[in-house]
Amino acid sequence: MRGLLASPFGFLIGLSLGALGGGGSILAVPALVYAAGQTPKHATTTSLVLVAVTAVIGMVPHWRAGRVRLAAGMIFGLAGIGGSLLGSHWNKAADPNALLLAFSGLMLVAAYGMWRRVRTTCARQQPRSVGAAAARAEAPSVSSSVQIDTATVIKVIVAGTIVGLLTGFFGVGGGFVIVPALVLALGFTMPEAIGTSLLVITINSAVALTTRLQAGSIEWATVIPFTIASLIGVVVGSRLASKHDSTSLQRWFVALLVVVAVYTAVHSGLALR
Numbered sequence: 001m002r003g004l005l006a007s008p009f010g011f012l013i014g015l016s017l018g019a020l021g022g023g024g025s026i027l028a029v030p031a032l033v034y035a036a037g038q039t040p041k042h043a044t045t046t047s048l049v050l051v052a053v054t055a056v057i058g059m060v061p062h063w064r065a066g067r068v069r070l071a072a073g074m075i076f077g078l079a080g081i082g083g084s085l086l087g088s089h090w091n092k093a094a095d096p097n098a099l100l101l102a103f104s105g106l107m108l109v110a111a112y113g114m115w116r117r118v119r120t121t122c123a124r125q126q127p128r129s130v131g132a133a134a135a136r137a138e139a140p141s142v143s144s145s146v147q148i149d150t151a152t153v154i155k156v157i158v159a160g161t162i163v164g165l166l167t168g169f170f171g172v173g174g175g176f177v178i179v180p181a182l183v184l185a186l187g188f189t190m191p192e193a194i195g196t197s198l199l200v201i202t203i204n205s206a207v208a209l210t211t212r213l214q215a216g217s218i219e220w221a222t223v224i225p226f227t228i229a230s231l232i233g234v235v236v237g238s239r240l241a242s243k244h245d246s247t248s249l250q251r252w253f254v255a256l257l258v259v260v261a262v263y264t265a266v267h268s269g270l271a272l273r
Helices: 002-020 024-034 040-064 070-079 081-093 096-124 130-138 150-170 175-186 190-215 220-241 246-272
Strands: none
Touching (some): 002 024, 002 040, 002 220, 024 040, 024 096, 024 220, 040 081, 040 096, 040 150, 040 190, 070 081, 070 150, 070 190, 081 150, 081 190, 096 150, 096 175, 150 190, 175 190
């Protein structure tokens, strides 16, 4: 019954992932808690399975296009292993309602980050001169060689640890942290950062899931139909994105994130009291 209740929400999450290219999985935890009746800790585990599967599938077209930087992604992912294990440990010890309250804050952060990207995209879509357009067309599509120094290593370790903590504790991919870190710290182009971030998410999710498998905390009767429905939603969302303006879709998704975050915060806050 839980699996059947979760499936429509899994489809909606996959729809947002396919249409927007990321961010939709952050809705998995509140959907599983309030619609499917899972505990917050079981919901974060189910979310990890969803994140891992969608990251692997989403990485395939990026891999074929040469946008996945294997060495850098492996290093970034390995840097997050410690944080992923620590986050999983904290998840086990956390009060369920405190976990949901903290998760509502994370959703607001993600909503703010997406809202900023929408504004940046709109600004870049403003008409520019023909000369500027020609300069962009002639610009190289690959990133320059990465300069490895002490500052860069520290940035990668810190960012990797933060992403690992987010994945282990909340069951989210943390792409809104990985992509800016790859662009700013390693000088990746945006397509390379997006493709490589999926490899990092896969590594962190796999590490976090190993601790949950050992504890036997995965409810497969819910996980399987939820994930299948999400994958169907990814396919539909991808087709929807090719026919509609992604900017307007992102605005609607930001509004949805804020509403769900506020509901989660109020509900969990009252439960804590």
